[in-house]
Amino acid sequence: MSVQRPSEDGLIARFFAPIAGEGALGLKDDAARLTSKPDHDLVLTVDALVERVHFLPEDAPGSIARKALGVNVSDLAAKGADPAGFLLSLALPDDWTESWLAEFAEGLGKASRDFACPLLGGDTVKAKGPLTLSVTAVGQVPAGRMVLRTTAKPDDVICVTGTIGDAALGLKLHSGPDWAEGLSPEERAHLADRYLHPRPRHRLAAALRSHASAAMDVSDGLAGDLAKMMRASGVGALIEADRVPLSGAAAKAVQASPDLLDLALTGGDDYEILCTVPEKNLDSFRKEADTVGITLSVIGRVVSGHDLPVFRINGLERRYDVGSYQHF
């Protein structure tokens, strides 16, 4: 006996229409409508997530939804853009279940409220392969104020938000490493949560466009992403590794196993903001970041030249020439 499956329209009406924003027109039309603010530019980004590449099959459906939206909102934030909405493309494997989809939609709805980024539209298809999601996020910035990667200037200070390396360490926990034995359950939970649940810094968008000379989000590892941004700007960087902010859990792990510092600096999934700031703007930038509850750390400075960024670690100089994580 075959199980009766709901139609695509039925799925949309039941799971997605309740979490959709106003411009989605109830998800009943061919397309969504977005009235953009006068004198604003749009910022658009898309990121795809594939099971076993970007998340694990055992991850909770709501966590997967939150990550898919979060990584896109993180891109918008890095550009100084306020979220305006998103579209979801979902390729479901044959064995999808309604309970999975219900949890997924609930998590997506919660994330969209937390990130102030309403669902505008989507497409759901079946595919004989791993679960694959693609989110296109749309943001808005005052005209001409998008923050680019290409505009870092020598002598700008280099800042990151939050803490670095937690997600990469959190992912490593799955293999049961020795260093994890010295961590408390809370510390392990913190690291695991940072891998599962990106915390996009959308509340920093306004401060970034007012004060940063260049920015990107750290998704493929601090060292590699910094190298990308510096190369795009035609400059170099000097980083004091001991100023790279680590959480208590990450610091303890690195103390137990010093090699993990490399993982923290090169591992992916931080979804923090890396930015360069002219020194004269630093105090105001810090104040605005404080106001929205985001911690900033100054980790180094932009320098002239085209060399790979230098990390000073315990008096030695290190260049990470591996680049950032590559999907191919």
Added chain:
Amino acid sequence: MSVQRPSEDGLIARFFAPIAGEGALGLKDDAARLTSKPDHDLVLTVDALVERVHFLPEDAPGSIARKALGVNVSDLAAKGADPAGFLLSLALPDDWTESWLAEFAEGLGKASRDFACPLLGGDTVKAKGPLTLSVTAVGQVPAGRMVLRTTAKPDDVICVTGTIGDAALGLKLHSGPDWAEGLSPEERAHLADRYLHPRPRHRLAAALRSHASAAMDVSDGLAGDLAKMMRASGVGALIEADRVPLSGAAAKAVQASPDLLDLALTGGDDYEILCTVPEKNLDSFRKEADTVGITLSVIGRVVSGHDLPVFRINGLERRYDVGSYQHF
């Protein structure tokens, strides 16, 4: 020996950056920038295509690219929106090749020029599954002028562009049906081409927003899509089946095998525009459609009530209660 694969950044620089539009920032940043026209709304749509569901593995890479973009531009056109750009999310199977990707990108570039819809951004990932593409297209309409599905009114005339049923017949050709034997090679090629290469009616967008009361594109079959639009508008419809425009090839096929009329009326992938037009606008609408080289056919009329649309076929009345094609 493992074969050296290019990095994602390498792929983007080589294949996609050359076909990208200005707002793509060379595909080197986290996001694209789109300066929207003053006093315009944005229209956003996303459609995913999966190998063996929406296209065949043997289809040319350039055709797949053209279809992925075309079906989205078709959605924009139906809403009266002029294309502004698109983002591509591409999940490549393990066995992708550079020559496949080169042809894909070339076809995508050509389609984006033909449809006046530049590439703004994208994401490329690997997935152990069928090739899956997702395109998000962005269009613009003068503020408040998006053409909806929900606003058809009793007594409006119902029009479709071009011809109906070609693509569904073209797909059937793969199974070598008897009726195909009476067709010339050119007629078979015409039908096959209509399946492979949607012809989005983006040039009709301005005429639609000036004259149509409601519109959608015909992607899941005329009968089902008409039923959807009428239901969304709270009205019914009376269609004269012999006024539904068929190509010479389709007419010949239907003559050889009269049952194929049902396939033509219910099969998918037409990517024509179905719209309702107040009678007083019809002449002007026709004239504008002529100007951009698009054929319009009046196929029936909107009626009051909530019944399924009625198709008059050879003096009989037929209701297609199967609805349109469902992916689930």
